[in-house]
Amino acid sequence: MTHTSAPGNVLLLGGTGRTGRLVLEELLERGIPVRAIVRSAERLPARVAEDPRLTVVEADLATLPGEELRRLMAGCGAVVSCLGHNVSLRGVFGPPRDLVAGTVERLCDAATALRPDVPVRLVLMSSVSVNRPARADARRGAGERALTWLVRSLLPPARDNQRAADFLALEVGAAAPFVEWVVVRPDTLVDGEVSEYRTHDGIVSSLFRADATRLANVAHFMAELVTDGAAWPRWRGQMPVVVDDAVAP
Template sequence: MILVNHRPKILVTGATGKTGRAVVAQLLEKGFPVRAIVRSHDARSQRLDRLGAETVVADMYDVDQMAAAMQGTVRAYYCPPMQPLMIQSAAVFVTAAKAVKLEAIVGLSQWTASANHPSLHTRQLWLVEQMLAAIPGIAYVNLNPGYFVDNYLRLIDFASLLGLFPILTGHSRNAPPSNEDIARVAVALLMNPDRYAGKRFRPTGSKLMSAYDMAGIIRKVLGSPVFAFDLPWWMFERAARLQGVSAFEVGSLRYYVEDHKQGAFEFGAPNHVVEEVTGKPPEDFETIVRRYASMPFARKTFANRLRAFIQFNLVPFTPGYNLNGFERQHFLPVQSDPQFVISSDRWQSEHSLQ
């Protein structure tokens, strides 16, 4: 007897990324066939292969490659690349989606997406929302989380290995969602897009916390002293460059940190989106910390301690980025009258009812 899977095949872009790979895994667990778009066949794509995904190499800036990759799929999770020309990728995606007649798109956006934001990436995300919403005959759902848990816990190795927890956001608060909870919401939306079409969903964690509050939970999980301290921006910029973070990403993050300090991520948080859409509450922060603390890069081994010690001591000697010079060199458009979202009447009117 041949069993036929009548569930629609779902396309996932950014499939090796932090939310993308979780979306792939969760869709497969629920029995949906998945075509995962990857940049190249490597160890990360091989992990998706082993899960049962169909991995396809495609350039997200090439309309023919994207249209070919979409053939035979019915729904899509679109995760825009964090790159200066991301808007071109979105135009390619929209053109290909129209050509193959996709039925539904869940687009990953951003809580701070705004037409007048100082971050080019954030302004482009706002434009992408408009582009996706304007595709005729396609059920579009906007998934717009705020500042992820991952943005804090990507530094957990310093806490685990050196007893230090650098903080960029001071005592301002957020209810940050995990990658896994964002993916759970995305999967629920992809499973039933007609029910949610035309709506926006911002998944959050269950509790408002400052990074100093988080440090207390990290101490508890690690069972060792952790010194939390405000990290100067110049030092973070050098550390980020040392870890291979691009100038464009760092340039965007400087504005998100300011959004955080001004209360943009506390606004409207926490909410019940994760539980209402998925039927289960969001993960608590301690559970997420335990997962990160168990990851290979954070384990208390001699090799990891040595690596962390060397990296930490290299930071003062690593050159930072000339972020304004980068924008000029690459002819990136600069907003003439930029507004952070918490002071934008337009943004607040668009988001206050969400």
């Protein structure tokens, strides 16, 4: 059995963040009930906070026990994670350094324990700085490889995102019985309304000549993945790169 379109409830992580709040709006506009785990409900956009399809649970994912996460995931056909480390000294360098990878691992454990009839769809927000394993992406030039190495060495969040993607690709794999996944890789995030955008199998631009990706387009694509019958089979088990179509000058 597979989902064809609406997945029932969606569990949303990071719904108070820059991308997560747009995903929340996209899903609610599509009539999808959302269960959002947030640290502070006050940080949710006021215009959606009263939506009857939204259930808010206040919890810190760094300390939420596994069985509680499992309970919150029960009945959800999809999980969307827009989790990220806060952009502050403490957020970037303080614990938990494995916020994203650790949470992804616990989500997969929860799915396995729940044994749903249809695999849970897990959509993870990531970055073009994350590589697919086995050198599946176009080989970057020496300067770009040095930059990526430096960023991962110096910035724990960049390492965390790569570990989360590696975990899904190498440990969970594309044929796990209870969870399927897509790792969404936007380029440089910018503001703006939903516009035309493209999804690529792999990296298309140099880190030194980055493309732009509107946050709204990332949110739109993530919502398509969990609600559109064609998007999921096209991308499951993959790490699509999302970039805006160039806007004519």
